Amino acid sequence: MTPETPCPVDADAPHARFWPTRVPRAIEPPQTSLWFNLEVSARRFPNKPATVFFDRVMTYPELQQQAERVAAWLHARGVRRGDRVILFLQNCPQYLVAYYGILRANAVVVPVNPMNKADELGHYITDPQARVAIAAADLAPALCAADAALPAAQRLHELLVLHYRDAMPDDAFEGDTVPPAWREWLGTRHPLPTLTQGRVTDWADALACTDPLPPHEVGPDDLAVLPYTSGTTGLPKGCMHPHRTLMHNAVAAAIWTNGTAENVGLLVLPMFHITGMVAGMHTSVYLGATAVIMPRWDRDLAGRLISRWKVTHWTNIPTMVIDLLASPNVERYDLSSLVFIGGGGAAMPAAVAQRLQERFGLRYVEGYGLTETAAPSHHNPPDRPKLQCLGVPFIGCAAQVVDPDTLQPLPTGEAGEIVVSGPMVFEGYWLRPEATAAVFFERDGRRWFRTGDMGRVDEEGYFFITDRLKRMINASGFKVWPAEVEALMFRHPAIAEACVIGVPDAYRGETVKAVVVLRQEARGTVREDDIIAWCHEHMAAYKAPRLVEFVDALPKSGSGKVMWRLLQEQARAAAASTPAST
Known part of the structure; x- marks a missing residue:
């Protein structure tokens, strides 16, 4: 496929006024493989x-x-x-x-x-x-x-x-x-x-x-x-990501965060994931910087490593910051070396962001991207971030909010589907031409990718998520796809039907709940805890339902489809009406 050309931010675009002065609006990354x-x-x-x-x-x-x-x-x-x-x-x-x-x-x-x-x-x-x-x-x-x-x-x-x-x-x-x-x-x-x-x-x-x-x-x-x-x-x-898509965002992330060879990054986001891979590993190698690696998250180890190695840049998910600040040992750690802290995957609570700024003088900088966009397609300007906001279109990226049915751009403030175009967008899905065709469309000479996320753009050109077209559950930044979890749960011999939904969680943002219909012979003998334990044995821990509810039947539409949205709305309404524990 023809590589997408960078889309320099239009001088008349609303967010042009807030574009970091030191940052180019489009770049020409190295025309080599990542190996070099x-x-x-x-x-x-x-x-x-x-x-x-x-x-x-x-x-x-x-x-x-x-x-x-x-x-x-x-x-x-x-x-x-x-x-x-x-x-x-x-x-x-x-x-x-x-x-x-x-x-x-x-x-x-x-x-x-x-x-x-x-x-x-x-x-x-x-x-x-x-x-x-x-x-x-x-x-x-x-x-x-x-x-x-x-x-x-x-x-x-x-x-x-x-x-x-x-x-x-x-x-x-x-x-x-x-x-x-x-x-x-x-x-x-x-x-x-x-x-x-x-x-x-x-x-x-x-x-x-x-x-x-x-x-x-x-x-x-x-x-x-x-x-x-x-x-x-x-x-x-x-x-399918060629070298050039990852190269673009590795170089762009270095520029956006004012990176140099003197960077010391805390690399705790998993490198199998696109953000840890690109903004963590590839950016560090491109700069010749130092990556202080954590195999898993541990808040006190993170505090010690930041202090010991004078970490300057830390890309994370907000739950990590929440956890570190909640440590009884946080006063022992010297976080003064940090000059950039930010990430995505979930919204940063305003109270935590305020504490971070008051205690350490650090503004948490949120970004947004998908596996398909090599991590950031949007990012908040480090000098002028907004909380719980995706940011502005990233270096070389064009983004719009469109009507999901007509694919035509919508006015400022109106909610629609976020679509992006730029040199960081993937080529398509491996051996899935129909799935690829479903997420791309052409307009004005550009190839646009449909993110499946519903959002709006404010009068200053900053983007915000409002909902999802897809059923994806965001649990502490981990993406959980209900259809995949359901497919695995159907292997359980006691399960006749299952519908997986996301419900609010004070710490994780969302958590996974399974609404289950048991086979007749299993009713009264299989418990909710049995299903949860089985799921932990057969799928990644972050995918496994933390909540299981048994029902006699799942609600279905006239065409026989499970009405997952109804179940999700009922669960969220119930959570909203339940007083928070103190």
Whole structure:
């Protein structure tokens, strides 16, 4: 497809008055693959920490050298240009090594959420037609179990297994460096699992590979990453992002946040997710900055790392800030090094934002984007943010609010569907031409992407979300797609029907509720807690319903469709009428 040209903000656009003076309105990013960002930073900064993981430093040259060895290993195992390689692990230095190694091998990264269980993983092998995977040792058995359940022709051929422990300092488990709850998880050395009809290799053996590197052949228009996103129906879909879409937003995020090579970022958003991947990992490597990596969220570890490494930039979700400020130890932490703090995924409560500004002089800067838009399509100007606001169209991006039926632009203040166009927009859904056609339309010589989010734009050109066309549930920034959860729940032998909805939650913003009709023989013997426990065994924890309600029947329309919106409205009305506990 033809790359979208940048759309410089019109001088007459309402938000032009508030555009940061130091920020260009459109950019010309490097016309290379993302790999060259690492190669350049390694040559420019031979002694610079690229990553910090529990106080162990990996320099840029070390990162490059290890990524090249992984690339050589992949090539020796038959990986060729355009082949898809699964990446299944939590945040750690090896994530960057593996990711850039896949790119160096001219292949395509398929990042998979490490919270997924075996029942969910088969799709991520079969849909991208992956034959090679890289996984953490604690997660690899689930991937192997999913692989064993597939037809022989669709199974993995190669699996590379790593341990987080190998990227940590020798004394990591002394003192308070590692949270106590993580010590067994991070410290255990697991035996290599078995693939039904493939080979399993230890990470150290891949790094020791002496095979020659293949020529680096890919450029900006080649496919780089295939992150998966779900929708209102069906299984998750792969979003086709070439190098140029991620490159654009990696460079643009650096400019927007006044980034330099002296940045020290706290990289706690998961790198499998588009925001952690682009605004966290790729922006840091492009700048030659330092990424202080957290494998999971822990508020006191975050406080210690910000203090210890003088973190300057922290992209997060609001619940992380809420949690850190609620820590009884918050007074011990020195957050004075922070110059930028912001994120998205959920609205920042006004009271928390005010406390952040009063205590630390920091304005929380919210942004908005989807997997399809390589993270930000909108962002608040750091010097003039609005709370609970998506911001203004990002560098090079055009955005409008349109009538979802006619697709014609609507007047200021009127609610409609948000549509975007620009060089960060993906090319389409992998092997889903009909789904791709459904989310794009042409007008005025531009290709517009339908976000599925309802919003409005104010008189100053700032965008706000008002509702969603899709059924997506936003739980602490994690996107939960009811159709996917329902499909998994229908595997439970006691469930006849299930409808999954989002209900208000004081901490998570929204939480997942399942309204369930039990089979006749299960009524009176299966409890709500049984369903919740089963869901936690068979799906990622953030997807699993926290609330289950048994009903005799689900409300249905005349055409037989479950009236999920009615159930959701009833649940929200009930929540609004229930006094808050004190």
